[in-house]
Amino acid sequence: MRVEHAVQGMDFTQAGRGTATIQRALRQVGMSPTAIRRATVVCYEAEMNIVIHAHRGVLAAELQPGRVIVTAADEGPGIPDIGLAMCEGYSTAPPQVREMGLGAGLGLPNIKRHADELDIQSVVGKGTTLRAVIVDDDAAGR
Amino acid sequence: MNTLSQFHSVRLDTAKCKGCTNCIKRCPTEAIRVRGGLAQITEDRCVDCGECIRVCPNVAKYAVADTLDRLDEFTYRIALPAPSLFAQFGPEVPPGRILDGLRAIGFDDVFEVALAAEVATLAFACHLACNRQRPAISSACPAVVRLIQVRFPSLVAQIVPVEAPMEVAARMARSRLPRSVKRPGMFFISPCPAKITAATQPVGCERSGVDGVLSMGAVYAELVRVLPELTDAPRGFEASGLGYGWGRAGGEALALAGHQCLAVDGIANVAEVLAEVERGQLEDIAFIEAQACTGGCVGGCLTVANPFVARRWLRELAETLPPVPAARQEAYQVLVEEGLAAHSVVIQPRPLEGLSLDKTEAIARLRDLEATLAGLPGLDCGSCGSPNCRALAEDIVRGLANVPDCHFKLSDRVQELAEELAGLARRAPPAMGAKPPLSLEAISRQLGWRLAAGKAVPDRYVTGGYASDLLSDVIANARAGQVWVTCQSHPNIVAVAVLAELAGIVVAGGRSPAPQTVQGAEREGLRLFVTAEDAFTAAGNLYRLLAGTTEGPKPARESEAKGGGDR
Numbered sequence: 111m112r113v114e115h116a117v118q119g120m121d122f123t124q125a126g127r128g129t130a131t132i133q134r135a136l137r138q139v140g141m142s143p144t145a146i147r148r149a150t151v152v153c154y155e156a157e158m159n160i161v162i163h164a165h166r167g168v169l170a171a172e173l174q175p176g177r178v179i180v181t182a183a184d185e186g187p188g189i190p191d192i193g194l195a196m197c198e199g200y201s202t203a204p205p206q207v208r209e210m211g212l213g214a215g216l217g218l219p220n221i222k223r224h225a226d227e228l229d230i231q232s233v234v235g236k237g238t239t240l241r242a243v244i245v246d247d248d249a250a251g252r
Numbered sequence: 253m254n255t256l257s258q259f260h261s262v263r264l265d266t267a268k269c270k271g272c273t274n275c276i277k278r279c280p281t282e283a284i285r286v287r288g289g290l291a292q293i294t295e296d297r298c299v300d301c302g303e304c305i306r307v308c309p310n311v312a313k314y315a316v317a318d319t320l321d322r323l324d325e326f327t328y329r330i331a332l333p334a335p336s337l338f339a340q341f342g343p344e345v346p347p348g349r350i351l352d353g354l355r356a357i358g359f360d361d362v363f364e365v366a367l368a369a370e371v372a373t374l375a376f377a378c379h380l381a382c383n384r385q386r387p388a389i390s391s392a393c394p395a396v397v398r399l400i401q402v403r404f405p406s407l408v409a410q411i412v413p414v415e416a417p418m419e420v421a422a423r424m425a426r427s428r429l430p431r432s433v434k435r436p437g438m439f440f441i442s443p444c445p446a447k448i449t450a451a452t453q454p455v456g457c458e459r460s461g462v463d464g465v466l467s468m469g470a471v472y473a474e475l476v477r478v479l480p481e482l483t484d485a486p487r488g489f490e491a492s493g494l495g496y497g498w499g500r501a502g503g504e505a506l507a508l509a510g511h512q513c514l515a516v517d518g519i520a521n522v523a524e525v526l527a528e529v530e531r532g533q534l535e536d537i538a539f540i541e542a543q544a545c546t547g548g549c550v551g552g553c554l555t556v557a558n559p560f561v562a563r564r565w566l567r568e569l570a571e572t573l574p575p576v577p578a579a580r581q582e583a584y585q586v587l588v589e590e591g592l593a594a595h596s597v598v599i600q601p602r603p604l605e606g607l608s609l610d611k612t613e614a615i616a617r618l619r620d621l622e623a624t625l626a627g628l629p630g631l632d633c634g635s636c637g638s639p640n641c642r643a644l645a646e647d648i649v650r651g652l653a654n655v656p657d658c659h660f661k662l663s664d665r666v667q668e669l670a671e672e673l674a675g676l677a678r679r680a681p682p683a684m685g686a687k688p689p690l691s692l693e694a695i696s697r698q699l700g701w702r703l704a705a706g707k708a709v710p711d712r713y714v715t716g717g718y719a720s721d722l723l724s725d726v727i728a729n730a731r732a733g734q735v736w737v738t739c740q741s742h743p744n745i746v747a748v749a750v751l752a753e754l755a756g757i758v759v760a761g762g763r764s765p766a767p768q769t770v771q772g773a774e775r776e777g778l779r780l781f782v783t784a785e786d787a788f789t790a791a792g793n794l795y796r797l798l799a800g801t802t803e804g805p806k807p808a809r810e811s812e813a814k815g816g817g818d819r
Contacts, residue, residue, distance in 0.1 A: 111615045113622075129531060138621070138646070139614040140606020147406035151532040173618065175611035220532065246611075 114170035117160040125161045128169035129153040139173055142247040148224040149178055149244040155217040156182035156240055162207050177245045188234040258295040261315045261448035262305060266290055268312035273634035275304035275313060280519045281402055286637035299398035300449040301519050301544045302553035315445035315554060317467035323358050326437025331359040332421045335366045335499030336443040336549040339562035340472055348486035356478040366495030368421035370576050373494060373507040374584045375414040375593040380511055380538055385410055387529060387537040390504055392416045395446035395544035396522055397455055404526045405601030413595040415456055417498060418447055420593045422461030437463045441471050443552030444545060456595035467554045493570035500563045501548035504541040515541040517548055607649060621649045629660045687801040689713045692756050692779055699793050701758055701781035704765055705773035714755045717798060719791040723748045730754060737791045741765040746772035760787040
């Protein structure tokens, strides 16, 4: 089962809707509250990354028994150095976004901390595709 | 956990409920469904916030509180008035007078819950000092605590493990009693149903120290009766402005000044802030004061005064009162360290059940849910008895409702059936009175169409009519054997009619077909008519004429297409 939501770059008023849609689906398939919390953080950070950095993108969740695979695929500037982007505090967010208290360079590290698997593919000038797996607690034997 | 039977103070008066949809749409946990004309509450979901009581136009939703008769069960009765009680009267009635009034209506003693709020403030501050998880969420509003258990289960660990002032007050009052007192009764005077539930089925302790809960509205009615009779100077009262401030939104945050606090009131607003916390935001906030009622406790649905007026008065009262004396603060420190205010039971999450306990089945049902939802009108009208289309789709997937419960789906289905019935009726055999099929010759004669081409083409029965000026539409949707009514007169209409195997063309509006069109029709063996009537009238007349006729025998395709000669 796939749930997806189109995300528009710089549309801060609608940011978080995709996350809420996925969160509701995870509740309905009976994922544990703590796993939903981790998936929620991953979705929200990924959704905000599209809003802040990309032109447009799609936030999607593939629901499978015992886990969820979150993908955030965008058309945007891409990430030149993914290793650097994974460092806490490194950010390329524009100043007006930082003034909103966002773009502090914590997004990707935060995703990494809350996901069980994380893969980022990016082509400079084209876009970025992020794929994160969150395993449900009982499935992971947590 | 969900199988435990839940106590709820919010109830339905079935005699008054009209089955309207006001409450189902307002409930923050979508706990209500209208079934059989009655708004039934799903117990697992209800958080006793009282929104449905507030919104019901028929006063069918109510809270079960204890009555003053219950005072007779005890030999020593102690009133525990919530700070919001003092905001129900204007500045002309000082707090001490209200304490006098409570004694006059049958209580032996009064313990101000505002004092317990002072202790809770200290306990909250201690928690914030030694626990670093941010943000900590206030435990003071029992409706919010239950909302978190049900809708935000991953946040239960962030609720401050300190009892609400009501419970703390009962414990403090009990500890102050002289040994000689036998069978004391603690009666909380509540602004809301959530606290009635909290006293009956507490979440932070095994058993509440509160013996009964009275509705603030009921106590108010008693007080206004006795207050005019009290003429002595009002007695003193103990609590500070900090404690009384807890009765309004922002009071807790004010009491915890010095910490990074955020105060939110109104249950929908609370849910939005909690969703923010769940997304990993607001970690820079130390403490969230969250109150289900707009305006805080003064906005509770069992109160009397306008919440905004009450809120202002309570603020003014709080500002005139002295701060907590140092000696009392030290005594509180001891109480908090002894654990007087602490939860003795860990609050458990009570997440709503998924669509199935089996994960694979749950995912399949979610797919069904989305497909079902796509077929619903999306008006969220609530007339099916579920709060919105998504909730109905969920109810359908859970086997609690059916698609025709949607009024619009039902009416679509009725229309389909009606059309099917009408079609069957038209198919009655000629012997029973149905009109015989009509030929092109007969139709053109009856409707006064002039033949422009195809005089030599053999006459044939028609299967129906089609009206359109868009050639691609005709190719796609007209059926073989129909007569085509159009305003177009250029040669391409002949090719289209041949392609769609139509019986003939009527050019409406008095237009004369171009010479190439006439030649083309002759060549293709197609009857081409003209009429002075506009297309609407021509199509209408044709429709009326054909209605109720049976379809004529279909001519063989070969003879039809080649009638006028080969290409």
